[in-house]
Amino acid sequence: MALAFADIAFTDHVRAQQAQMGSEKTYARFLSDDRHGGDSLGPQEAAFLQARDGVYLATVSDTGWPYVQFRGGSGGNPGFIHVLDDKTIAWAEYRGNRQYISTGNLTGTDRVSIIAMDYPNQARLKLWGRARIVTSDEDPALLARLSPEASNIVVERALVIDIEAFDWNCPRHIPQRYTLEELEPVLDQLRSEIEQLNAENQALQDQLDTNK
Numbered sequence: 355m356a357l358a359f360a361d362i363a364f365t366d367h368v369r370a371q372q373a374q375m376g377s378e379k380t381y382a383r384f385l386s387d388d389r390h391g392g393d394s395l396g397p398q399e400a401a402f403l404q405a406r407d408g409v410y411l412a413t414v415s416d417t418g419w420p421y422v423q424f425r426g427g428s429g430g431n432p433g434f435i436h437v438l439d440d441k442t443i444a445w446a447e448y449r450g451n452r453q454y455i456s457t458g459n460l461t462g463t464d465r466v467s468i469i470a471m472d473y474p475n476q477a478r479l480k481l482w483g484r485a486r487i488v489t490s491d492e493d494p495a496l497l498a499r500l501s502p503e504a505s506n507i508v509v510e511r512a513l514v515i516d517i518e519a520f521d522w523n524c525p526r527h528i529p530q531r532y533t534l535e536e537l538e539p540v541l542d543q544l545r546s547e548i549e550q551l552n553a554e555n556q557a558l559q560d561q562l563d564t565n566k
Contacts, residue, residue, distance in 0.1 A: 358392035359519035360384035362482050393441075393519050400437040402479055403470055407432045407533070412467040413459035413485075423456050425513075428502040430533075436500055444514040446500040447487075448507050457511075460485050466515060473531035478523040483515040 364372075364385060372378040383389070395403075403409075408426030415421055425445065427434025434445050447457075460466070468481040489511050490497045501509045532540075 357384045357389040359480070359482060359521040360389075362519055363521075392521070393517065395437060395440045395443075395517060395520065399479060399520060400440075402472065402477070403435045403437060403443060405432050406435060406470050406472070409435070409471075410469045411456060412469075413456045414463045414465055415455075415459050416462045421455050421459055428507050431502075434502070438514075441517050442514060443481075443483075443517065444488075444496070444500055444512055446497065446502070446509045447511045447513050449510050457487060460487060468515070471528070473529065474536055476525040476528040476530060478525065478528060479520060480523055481515075481517060481520045483517045483519075485513055485515045488512040488514050 360381070364381065369378065369381075372381055407430050408424055410422055411425045412420050412422045425434075427445075428448070436444050438444055464484040464486060466483055466485045468483070470479045470481070472478070488496055490509075493512070496514075497509055497512050500512050
């Protein structure tokens with residue numbers, strides 16, 4: 355039972371709400387002594403993360419406020435997340451608007467939460483972890499590994515996250531959305547069918563013209 359996330363998410367206030375709303379018994383097993391797992395990425399989680407073209411990253415400020423940013427790969431391509439091992443993921447950090455809010459938050463509190471979405475398949479993976487910033491001076495080999503090939507985008511640093519827990523969230527209410535790249539196979543099929551119908555229509559028209 356992969357339920358390590360319950361230690362993080364099921365606080366006393368959360369459990370009080372579960373009791374009030376009638377779901378306390380359902381989730382009691384999430385904190386039972388016989389549970390295990392949920393803190394090491396398996397093949398399914400690794401493949402899912404490596405296929406994403408972006409994720410939502412939440413950090414916590416010194417004032418206690420959460421801050422959420424979108425993190426994505428160069429050019430919006432999948433594969434920017436690297437699974438270093440079953441406990442560690444990392445990605446390259448690019449130069450943005452230079453506010454450095456997430457980076458600054460991490461120097462105070464290393465806790466992060468990530469939501470990774472697969473809209474076409476209505477799947478969602480949530481992760482909790484502790485993040486650290488790694489510069490090229492500290493580990494040039496890691497930054498070289500994380501940097502996209504044939505790109506002139508400046509990689510300022512790497513973000514390395516040690517996974518504490520994960521949870522596959524309920525797919526209910528996740529809308530189905532597609533990027534242009536994800537739609538392309540469907541559009542190709544439609545174009546082919548339209549082309550075939552146009553050819554058949556032209557053949558019928560030619561036959562009618564011949565019989566006049």
